[in-house]
Amino acid sequence: MPTLARPETCPDCTAPLDGDPGFPVWCPGCEWNLLVEPAAAPGRLTPREQRRAARAERRTAERERAVRARSELVYEQVAGGSPAHRDxxxxxxxxxxxxxxxxxxxxxxxxxxxxxxxxxxxxxxxxxxxxxxxxxxPRPGRPGENDRPVGRAEAPALYALADRVAAAVGAPPVDVIVLSDEFNASFGRTGLRNRGVLTIGLTLWTVFTPAQRVAMLAHEFGHAVNGDHRRGRWLGFALRALHEWYRLTVPERLTASGDHYVLILAGHLQRLVMLLVNGAVAGLLTALDRLTVRSGQAAEYRADALAAAVAGTAAAQSMLESLLLGTTVESVLMRRRNRLVRARRDDRADAAELRADLVERVAAVPAVERERRLRLSARTLGSVDQTHPPTHLRVRLVGQRPQVTEPLVVLTDEQGAAIEAELAPHWERMSRELLRG
Incomplete structure (x- = not known):
């Protein structure tokens, strides 16, 4: 099958197109091909199916408008200097x-x-x-399957950096650092003693520059001082309890058959009761999520402001933009997994090469592709997850604040090398797990 040639000019506005052959071609001027629509399903729809599809499309559009309006309202309130009062x-x-x-x-x-x-x-x-x-x-959240806690004695340089960033933010020192295989980072409180837990995704840490690492830590420690109610014990324990309620009340399929009419009737009644309870729990979970989404997004903006104050405006913005590169990281992992399967070889050599490959591939993402992903965030309201504001609004708000050019915390090459030496055994183990999928 012949390969389609990449256009040299935009079909809509005739502007010259420039881009890396390894990434989608699009037009920054008119945003042609910014969002590639999925191909329509073959065959014609019946009139009834067309009406059903139109209704579903309208409902989706209404939900998107509501989410966009809510996100923009929170952005305007925070940008306007609204105090962090109780919502x-x-x-x-x-x-x-x-x-x-x-x-x-x-x-x-x-x-x-x-x-x-x-x-x-x-x-x-x-x-x-x-x-x-x-x-x-009430209990703390469950760690991920591949999460590994690292003590202070095992990683003194990493904890020293974390303590410096926490002090700059105004947060207490972290109690424990957990290493994860996810392209993410988080901070939370756990246990009755309310111990602070910082979770660092090693793939995220690997592809970040030293300044971005400081900005990421400052953002996460910002959640200890920015009034994020969702990370408190009262709401956090309630949400975890509701998730347990939901899991316990999922009705099982009926297995009774034959002439046991009493058992069949009792089974149907039990299933009906469990369905009602399960639906009520799901509704309560949804209500809590919607009630806290505005304050949660405002807390994310405040954490971004702390990241800029500690690491500098440029570092905070580039850190947020790099969060949109998760698909690039996943593509590197997928390519190496496929290579291992085809070669039927041990993954130790690939684990040693994986770090350099990830750093090289992320650094090689051209500016026009980074801009495309940022505009996609604006078009589709893309964010880290449903609890975060759209990434493009976060980047915009950091840029609108007073510019910080002198960071409070700087990660030197010597300090960075010491941290890399501490994380090397964990990276080798976790990279092999990532390559095994």
């Missing part, structure tokens, strides 16, 4: 979280009351209730 929606979310905790306490108290009773069937119910209360207890 009325957050107050309602806090109240709903209180109901969740109260329900857990009622289950616990009722179970204890049943256990001290005289009737053994009630004691059995009490034991079951205690088990349920134990499952629903």
């Amino acid at each position: 009325p929606a957050v107050r309602l979310a806090v109240a709903l979280a209180g109901l969740v905790h109260l329900t857990t306490l009622l289950v616990l108290a009722g179970s204890v009351a049943l256990l001290v009773g005289d009737a053994w069937p009630l004691r059995v119910l009490g034991a079951v209730g205690l088990l349920i209360a134990f499952v629903l207890r």
Whole structure:
């Protein structure tokens, strides 16, 4: 099949096109081919199918307009200097979280009351209730399958950098650093002692420049001081409990058959009750998410401002833009996985080469492709995840603030080399896991 030639001028505005052959061609002037629409399915739709598709398209467009309006409203409020006061929606979310905790306490108290009773069937119910209360207890989030904690004695240089950045932000020192295989980073509190946990994705750390690493750390530590309610214990524990409720109330498929009409009827009734409870839990999770999305996005903007203040405006902006390069990282991993499968060779040599390949490929992404991905964020409201504002708005707001050209924290070559030496064993292990997929 012949390869289609890349156009030299834009078909819409006739502007000259320039770009790397390894990336999609598009026009920065009129945004021709910015978003490649999926090919239409073969065959003609019936009138009924056309009406159904049109309704679905309208609903999707309405949801997108609502999300865009909400995101732009939060952006305008933060850009306008609105104080970080308590959002009325957050107050309602806090109240709903209180109901969740109260329900857990009622289950616990009722179970204890049943256990001290005289009737053994009630004691059995009490034991079951205690088990349920134990499952629903407030607890920290679960680490990822490949997450590995690193202690201070094992990585003193990394902790020294983290402590410097935390002090510059005004946050307490981190208690533990966890290494992850994800192209992401996060900060949160865990346990009854409210220990600070910083999670660093090694692929993200690998492709970031020293200044971007400082900006990333400053952003994450910013969540310790920016009033992000979602990362607090009250709302966080409630959300985790609701996720457990949802998992426990998923109705199972009925297996009873034959002439056991009573069992079949009881099974249908049980399934109906579980469906209702599961739907109510899902609705409560959705409500909490919508009630906290505005305050959560505002907190992300404030964390970005702290990143710029500590690492400099240019470093903060480039760090945010590099978050859009996750597909480039994944393409490198996919290519190397396929190479291993075809060659049937051990992955140790590839693990040693992977770091250099990732750094080279990300650094080689041309400016026109980085601009395309930033504009795609504006077109499709692309973000790190649903809890973050669109990336293009984050970059824009950092650029609109007073420019910071003298960073408070600088990662020197010597310090960076010491950190790389500490992370080398972890990178070798984790890269092999990444290559195995």
